[in-house]
Each structure stands twice: as C-alpha cells, then as structure tokens.
Amino acid sequence: MTATSDHQQAAYVAGQAADARVHVELQTGDMTLNIGPQHPATHGTLRIAAQLDGEMVIRADPIMGYMHRGYEKLVEVRTYTQVTSLVNRIDWMGSFANEVPFILAAEQIMEVEAPPRAQWIRTILFELSRIANVSLFLGDMGVQLGALTPVFFAFRDREHVLNQIEAITGGRFHPNFDRIGGLKDDIPKGWIQETKNCMVKMRQFCDEMEDLLVGNAVFQKRCRGVGVIPADVALGYGMSGANLRASGVDWDIRRDVPSPLVYNEVDWKVWTHPDGDSFARYWVRLQETREATHIVDQLLDGIPSGPIMAKVPRIIKVPEGEAYITTENPLGEMGYYVVSKGDLGPFRVKIRTPSFNNISIVPWVMRGVFVPDVITILGSLYFILGDIDR
Amino acid sequence: MGKPKIPGIFKGLGITLGILGKTIKDGANTVQYPHEKETPPTRARGVIALHEGNCTACMLCVRSCPDWCIYIEGHKQLAPPRRAGGNPRKVNHLDRFDIDYALCMYCGICVEVCPFDALFWSPEYEYSEPKIADLLHDKSKLGEWMETVPEAPELEAGAQKK
Numbered sequence: 246m247t248a249t250s251d252h253q254q255a256a257y258v259a260g261q262a263a264d265a266r267v268h269v270e271l272q273t274g275d276m277t278l279n280i281g282p283q284h285p286a287t288h289g290t291l292r293i294a295a296q297l298d299g300e301m302v303i304r305a306d307p308i309m310g311y312m313h314r315g316y317e318k319l320v321e322v323r324t325y326t327q328v329t330s331l332v333n334r335i336d337w338m339g340s341f342a343n344e345v346p347f348i349l350a351a352e353q354i355m356e357v358e359a360p361p362r363a364q365w366i367r368t369i370l371f372e373l374s375r376i377a378n379v380s381l382f383l384g385d386m387g388v389q390l391g392a393l394t395p396v397f398f399a400f401r402d403r404e405h406v407l408n409q410i411e412a413i414t415g416g417r418f419h420p421n422f423d424r425i426g427g428l429k430d431d432i433p434k435g436w437i438q439e440t441k442n443c444m445v446k447m448r449q450f451c452d453e454m455e456d457l458l459v460g461n462a463v464f465q466k467r468c469r470g471v472g473v474i475p476a477d478v479a480l481g482y483g484m485s486g487a488n489l490r491a492s493g494v495d496w497d498i499r500r501d502v503p504s505p506l507v508y509n510e511v512d513w514k515v516w517t518h519p520d521g522d523s524f525a526r527y528w529v530r531l532q533e534t535r536e537a538t539h540i541v542d543q544l545l546d547g548i549p550s551g552p553i554m555a556k557v558p559r560i561i562k563v564p565e566g567e568a569y570i571t572t573e574n575p576l577g578e579m580g581y582y583v584v585s586k587g588d589l590g591p592f593r594v595k596i597r598t599p600s601f602n603n604i605s606i607v608p609w610v611m612r613g614v615f616v617p618d619v620i621t622i623l624g625s626l627y628f629i630l631g632d633i634d635r
Numbered sequence: 636m637g638k639p640k641i642p643g644i645f646k647g648l649g650i651t652l653g654i655l656g657k658t659i660k661d662g663a664n665t666v667q668y669p670h671e672k673e674t675p676p677t678r679a680r681g682v683i684a685l686h687e688g689n690c691t692a693c694m695l696c697v698r699s700c701p702d703w704c705i706y707i708e709g710h711k712q713l714a715p716p717r718r719a720g721g722n723p724r725k726v727n728h729l730d731r732f733d734i735d736y737a738l739c740m741y742c743g744i745c746v747e748v749c750p751f752d753a754l755f756w757s758p759e760y761e762y763s764e765p766k767i768a769d770l771l772h773d774k775s776k777l778g779e780w781m782e783t784v785p786e787a788p789e790l791e792a793g794a795q796k797k
Contacts, residue, residue: 327701330742362793394651401664408676415678415756421742429747431795433678433788453654457647550793 275303280619282311291630293607295619302619305611307604312634317594324589325351325425325561333419335598336632339378339575341370341410344423347594349505350570350583351425354563358505362551363427368506369544370410370422371572372537373440376447377406378575379487379534382627383454386527389624390467395457402450405443412436425561427554437545444538451535459528468524472610472622475521482609483602486577488626491529492521498573506572511543523625530627562589576600576632600632677785679758680741682772684780685732689753692727696745696754704738705745706731734777736762736770757783 280293290311296304316335320328332347333340345367352359359367384399407417413436414420414429422429458464474484479492489496497515499508516532518525563585571580577599586592603626610622658664666673675681692709708731713723746754757780764770 323701324699326699326744326747327742330701330740330744398654404664411679412676413678415676415680415743416741419741421744429743430678432791433676434791437791453650456650461644461647463644548791548793550795552795 278616282308291604291628291633293611293619293623295611295616297616300615302611302614302616305607305619307607309601309604309633312630314631314635316635317596320591320594322590325563325591328591328594329423330419330421332596333421334631335596335635336378336574336576336579336600336629337418338381338629339374340416340418341374341414341420341422342378342572342574343579344421345371345506346570346572346574346579347581347583348423348425349572350568350581351563351585351591352505353568353570354566354583354585355425355557355561357426357555357557359427359555360552361507361549363553363555364505364507365544365548366413366428366432366553367423368508369440369541369548370413370420371506372541372544373406373410375537375575376534376541377403377410378629379530379537380406380447380450382530383451383458383527383534386624386627387458387464389620390464392458392461392464395454398450398453398457402446405446409436409440409443412439424554425563426557427552431553432548437548441542441545444542447538448535451531451538454531459531465524467617467621468527468625469520469522471523471618472614472625473520473522474606474610478609479521479606482606484577484606485599485602486573486575487529487533488526488577488603490515490517491525493517493519498571498578502571504570504572507544508540510547511540513540513543523621526625526627560589562587563591571597574599576627576629577603596635598632598635600628600630604628604633675758675760677758677788678756679760680743680756681758681760682736682756682762682780682783683734683739683746683777684755684757684784685774685777686753686755686781687729687732687774687778689751690729690732691751691753692729693750695748695750699744699748701742701744702738702740704735706733706735729774732774732777734772736772737767755781755784757781758785759783 276297278295278297280295282290282292292308292311294306294308295302316331319331323331328347329344332343335343380403381399384396387393387395410420411417413432414422474488474492476492476494479489480494484492495515495517499506500515513536516529516536518529565585565587567582567584569580569582571578578597579599580597582595582597583591584593606626611619614622692707694707697703697705697707707729709727709729711725712728714726716723743756746756759780
C-alpha cells in the first residue's frame with residue numbers, strides 16, 4: 246500500500262515536473278528585437294531595443310551614445326573662432342544653423358551687435374540651411390515607407406541649395422562662415438538672382454512632394470493615426486520644432502522670442518497641425534519648407550547695404566559673463582549656454598540639441614504599435630544622430 | 636476612403652512620368668565624373684596654397700588650427716643689407732611648411748589669420764592619394780597650388796569695401 250502510494254507520489258511529482266518543463270518550453274515570452282545600431286532606417290548609429298509580443302511592441306528604448314564626440318568638453322580647449330568650425334558638425338544637414346546661436350551668445354556677452362547687413366545674410370543662410378535639411382527629410386520619409394522615388398528628387402533639388410551655400414561660404418556642408426561681430430565675407434555678385442531661381446525650384450520640389458506623397462493613399466494609410474503624440478505629452482517631454490507644431494502647439498522661437506535675427510521684418514506664418522500623428526509631422530515640415538523659401542525671397546529683396554563686420558578686436562577675448570541663446574533650428578529648439586571667464590575660449594558650454602529631446606519620447610509613443618510602424622514613427626520624428634549624441 | 640485613392644496614386648505616377656520625360660528630353664542631372672567635371676565656385680575651399688615668399692614663419696596659423704595639422708619649422712639667417720654699407724638683416728627662413736590634409740577639416744581659419752597673405756584657398760579638389768601619408772603636402776607642393784588660386788569674386792551691390 247505504502248509502496249504503491251510512494252510510487253504514485255513519485256509519478257505525480259515527475260508528472261508535475263514534466264508539466265512544468267513543458268510549460269516553460271512552450272511559454273510564449275517576449276522577444277527582444279534590436280533595431281540598429283547599424284540599420285538603414287536609422288540615420289546613423291542609433292539602437293532601439295524593442296520588446297515584442299508577437300507583432301506588437303511592448304516597450305522600446307532608444308540607446309544613444311554610439312556617436313558621442315564630446316563637443317561640450319572639446320570646446321573648452323578651443324578658442325572662440327575655432328568653436329564655430331567644431332559645432333558645425335553637430336547637425337550636419339543644416340550646419341550653418343548650429344553656428345548662429347553660439348555666435349549670438351558670445352556677442353551678447355561681449356555686448357557687440359553685428360551690423361544689419363550681416364544679420365540679414367545670417368537669416369538668409371539660416372533659412373537656406375533649414376531648406377537643405379528638411380528637404381532631405383521630405384524625400385527620406387518616402388524611403389522609410391518603401392517609396393523609392395522621392396528621395397532621388399530630394400537629393401536632386403537639395404543640391405541646388407547646397408550649391409548656393411557653397412557659392413557664398415565656400416563650404417557645402419560645413420560653412421564656418423559666422424564670426425563674432427558679423428560674417429566672414431560678403432555676397433559674391435549674381436548670388437541673389439541665383440538664389441531666387443533656386444527658391445523657385447525648391448517650391449516646385451515641394452509641389453512635387455505634395456503630389457507624390459501627401460496625396461498618396463498608401464502613404465496616408467501608413468502615416469495617419471500612427472504615433473499620435475498629444476500636445477501635453479509633447480510639451481512634457483520637451484519636444485520642439487516641427488514635431489511640437491504637428492501636435493497643435495503654436496510655438497516658434499523665430500516668432501516668439503526676440504532675437505537679433507530679422508524674422509520680424511518679413512511676412513510669414515507658423516504652420517501647425519492638430520493631429521499629432523506621423524502624417525501631421527510630414528505635412529508641417531512640408532509647409533515649413535515652402536514658407537522658408539518665401540522668407541528667403543522676401544529677405545533677398547531687402548538686404549540693406551553697409552558693412553558686414555562690426556568693430557571687434559583681432560584676438561577675441563570674451564569678458565566674464567554668461568548667456569543662453571536659443572534659435573529655431575531645422576530640427577527644433579537649439580540652445581547654447583556659454584559661460585566665459587574672460588579667456589580666449591569659453592569656460593563651459595552646454596549645448597541643448599533638439600533631437601535629444603525629440604527622441605526621448607520614443608518609449609512613450611512606441612508602446613503598443615506594430616513593428617512596421619516603428620520605422621514610420623522614427624522616420625517622422627526626424628532626428629540627426631550627430632544632434633542626439635554631439 | 637475609396638474616393639481619394641485612385642487620383643492620389645495617378646497624380647504621383649504622372650509626376651514620375653513627367654520627370655522621366657524631362658530626363659529623356661534634357662538629359663540627366665548627374666555628371667559622369669571622370670569624363671565630365673563640374674566647376675566649383677571660386678570661393679570653394681578645395682586646397683590651401685602657400686605663397687612661400689610671404690611666409691615669415693610667425694606660427695600664427697599653426698596655433699590657430701583647431702586640429703593642429705600644420706607643421707612649420709624655420710630659422711633666422713642673415714640676409715644682405717638693404718642699402719650698401721648697412722648691417723646685414725636678420726630674416727626668418729622657412730625650412731618646413733607641411734599641411735596634413737588627412738587631418739585638415741577645411742575650416743579656413745589659417746587662411747584668415749595669416750597677417751602676411753601667404754595662404755590662399757584654391758577650389759582644386761583632385762588630390763586624393765592611395766596612401767594616407769602622401770596627403771601630407773610639403774612646401775613645394777603647396778607652392779604649386781598657387782597657380783590655381785582664383786581672383787576673389789566681385790561683390791554684390793551694397794557691399795562695403797574693406
């Protein structure tokens with residue numbers, strides 16, 4: 246009796262153990278999918294560690310820092326003239342826009358003001374770099390969703406803008422043109438007319454993109470309602486730029502924060518979209534590119550004559566002080582907090598880059614989306630890796 | 636939902652076909668590089684040329700270079716006096732002037748700080764080398780680039796001459 250019960254008990258225990266083993270082996274657990282660091286859909290080395298349940302993303306974490314170059318430390322051992330050539334490389338698609346807030350901050354500490362002609366040309370180049378940056382996104386978004394044609398058009402027409410930037414500054418990607426107290430050089434002859442022709446081409450490009458992608462039913466199906474970010478969440482995560490305006494927040498530093506740049510001289514409009522989904526982000530950027538061409542056109546007509554450089558000493562020493570300047574860069578709000586101790590170079594520089602905050606929303610927005618939508622959302626958030634890691 | 640589907644796609648196809656027709660008619664936007672070349676603008680920062688006679692080995696460019704890719708060595712030597720019967724002059728003689736184009740990031744600060752107009756930008760860009768060490772251009776090679784330096788472009792109306 247006892248022997249049988251022992252036997253039965255042993256069989257029972259063995260059965261339980263086998264059951265447990267089977268349960269363990271058949272358990273449908275979460276799968277971790279690494280998107281990146283090297284992946285054609287990420288514009289550089291960004292890694293998204295996504296936990297999947299079937300086809301659904303439960304959790305996605307952006308893992309940054311693969312391209313960290315330590316700019317905040319580097320600029321501490323450079324002089325003010327050398328810093329501009331370094332910070333060019335932060336957002337490499339719209340380089341000139343990176344120099345402007347740093348120079349403005351240094352000018353504010355020095356209490357130097359650039360002459361009006363320099364400010365106008367600065368604003369023109371700022372908008373040209375916005376067009377060069379965002380027009381690539383307009384085509385690139387198609388590639389993320391499987392439409393190959395738009396990116397070729399984007400590269401074709403972006404070339405015109407880069408040619409204009411090269412003709413005035415000498416550098417296609419890294420102009421290094423902004424100086425404390427003004428600009429390095431004046432406009433070469435014929436540049437204004439060429440830039441106007443170029444803006445006509447860019448408006449045609451925007452129309453083409455609108456017909457190719459915005460009106461396309463496949464594009465709309467894949468973008469509408471995907472990655473919806475409400476306005477309060479977007480504000481809470483510190484998003485800025487077109488990503489914030491696509492959530493319906495009417496905030497643009499070019500208009501709302503007084504700055505030496507001459508945006509208040511021209512007639513222009515801030516575009517917003519109430520939806521906050523991927524389609525809204527694309528649409529807002531498209532309208533912004535078109536608006537930027539109008540801003541450039543108006544500014545080209547009204548460049549005042551005069552000197553290009555204020556009176557500054559040949560060896561620039563910035564007096565003791567600190568300043569924080571933000572500008573509306575192509576990707577969003579970019580700020581430099583410059584602390585000077587009266588040396589040849591800055592004592593400490595804090596760089597606030599837009600992409601870093603924009604990408605921080607990934608864990609929030611990617612809960613419960615499907616795997617193909619991850620690419621759509623990443624593409625529509627539009628970050629530049631150098632801007633995240635700097 | 637059915638209404639916008641067909642027109643949207645056909646609109647896009649129309650654009651693509653239109654561009655295709657334009658490309659067939661006018662030719663492609665791309666340039667077949669070794670056979671045809673685009674001329675860069677006169678201000679393009681291609682390569683730095685050295686006018687050796689103007690250089691006094693003052694080391695300003697070396698110190699202002701953000702990544703320290705310029706190497707200068709020089710010594711003082713005696714030159715014949717300007718006037719007959721005067722004392723011999725002391726002049727700086729340039730022994731070595733190298734720019735390492737493997738390091739250079741084409742910022743143009745050296746050209747800008749040079750107080751004696753010894754450095755110039757040239758839009759020339761065809762100097763790639765199979766070996767990275769060959770990108771170190773010495774004094775004579777930098778001097779050869781001087782022939783390719785263009786005149787500064789004319790300025791747009793309203794510009795103030797310095």
